[in-house]
Amino acid sequence: MPRKFSLLPLLALASCIAIVGCSKEAPSNDAVKHVEADKSKYLSQPLVSEIYTADPSAHVWNGKIYVYPSHDVDGPTPEDDLGSHFEMRDYRILSMDKIGGPVTLGPVALDVKDVPWAEKQMWAPDAAFRNGTYYLYFPAKDKAGAFRIGVATSKSPTGPFKAQPEPIKGSYSIDPAVFTDEDGESYMYFGGIWGGQLQRNVDGKYDPNGSKTDLQADDKPALLPRVARMSKDMLEFAESPRELHIVDEKGKLLLGGDHDRRFFEAAWMHKYKGKYYFSYSTGDTHFLAYGIGDSPYGPFTYKGRILEPVEGWTTHHSIVQWDGRWWLFYADTQLSGQTRLRNVKVTELYYNADGTIRTIDPMIRR
Ligand code: FUB
Numbered sequence: 001m002p003r004k005f006s007l008l009p010l011l012a013l014a015s016c017i018a019i020v021g022c023s024k025e026a027p028s029n030d031a032v033k034h035v036e037a038d039k040s041k042y043l044s045q046p047l048v049s050e051i052y053t054a055d056p057s058a059h060v061w062n063g064k065i066y067v068y069p070s071h072d073v074d075g076p077t078p079e080d081d082l083g084s085h086f087e088m089r090d091y092r093i094l095s096m097d098k099i100g101g102p103v104t105l106g107p108v109a110l111d112v113k114d115v116p117w118a119e120k121q122m123w124a125p126d127a128a129f130r131n132g133t134y135y136l137y138f139p140a141k142d143k144a145g146a147f148r149i150g151v152a153t154s155k156s157p158t159g160p161f162k163a164q165p166e167p168i169k170g171s172y173s174i175d176p177a178v179f180t181d182e183d184g185e186s187y188m189y190f191g192g193i194w195g196g197q198l199q200r201n202v203d204g205k206y207d208p209n210g211s212k213t214d215l216q217a218d219d220k221p222a223l224l225p226r227v228a229r230m231s232k233d234m235l236e237f238a239e240s241p242r243e244l245h246i247v248d249e250k251g252k253l254l255l256g257g258d259h260d261r262r263f264f265e266a267a268w269m270h271k272y273k274g275k276y277y278f279s280y281s282t283g284d285t286h287f288l289a290y291g292i293g294d295s296p297y298g299p300f301t302y303k304g305r306i307l308e309p310v311e312g313w314t315t316h317h318s319i320v321q322w323d324g325r326w327w328l329f330y331a332d333t334q335l336s337g338q339t340r341l342r343n344v345k346v347t348e349l350y351y352n353a354d355g356t357i358r359t360i361d362p363m364i365r366r
Helices: 009-017
Strands: 052-061 064-072 090-096 104-111 118-120 128-129 135-140 147-154 177-182 186-190 226-229 265-272 275-281 287-292 298-308 317-323 324-333 342-350
Touching: 009 177, 064 135, 104 135, 118 226, 128 177, 135 287, 147 324, 177 265, 177 317, 265 317, 275 298, 298 324
Parallel strands: 052 342
Antiparallel strands: 052 064, 064 090, 090 104, 118 135, 128 135, 135 147, 177 186, 186 226, 265 275, 275 287, 287 298, 317 324, 324 342
């Protein structure tokens, strides 16, 4: 079992001390109303409680930890299977000198109104750094209702970011995660089924009348996440996106009906002891799962679960090494009790001697 990790009554206090400008920029429906939750039920506590945050992509730059989350807001749209209730409009970045230390909540780093091609739903972002520039990658719906992936740049890791006028050519669906390998090549992993529209982009072209969920063929291979190598300027794909194979121990692609193991959304890539670890959410079964491979392109052999279900429908994560230890950033709904209003958290992640990851339970069960 993972060691119980409890930084954190301290974190809540520290994050209150370290807020930058949240009351000035917060729109009226951004008010955070906490529900009374028994904190002792949770493995870890929210990193910030002044706004709602989800989908945390963490990076370490110059020894400091930066977390690029979605900024959840309450909106009028009823909950549905396509995630229409995730009505995010901007990004705000969290930073900290150490895990367990004060968390600084940055001001708005990018607003949908400043992205010429984007209409709504600024979903799970990620970031990268190359040659003195920080890149923020983000999915949003364009004016035709299709998810595309955009990129914005800044000289500061916390922004403000300036968006490119068009989405990345050949991009579609959601949840970009950009991984830079030891040889300096960067790859974007992306995709998500159901509301993420991967099933409406089977040939890389958006079909507004496509399936609402998946391929609807339980005994056929499941839809696969995508990967594309990035151009040197990090603004384009250097190649057409390819499918990323996730296979079972016999080398067979996971099937559409295998909801406990098949890819749903929330791609992340990290490297541990020379092996590539592709991790993702199983969506409607609510696990974070992973596979291990020998190349950034896969194939990845399914190895198990990283995280058991959290409170709330979605879970989305990142894995990062800091100070010689490994950390899982994830989100649940502890503060609000509502799926649309999430809060990000962090806990330590442990490997077994054979390189597999010890499954974490986000709840303390007595
Ligand atoms: O936050 C909106 C969507 O919910 C993300 O893009 C998915 O990964 C899920 O967390």
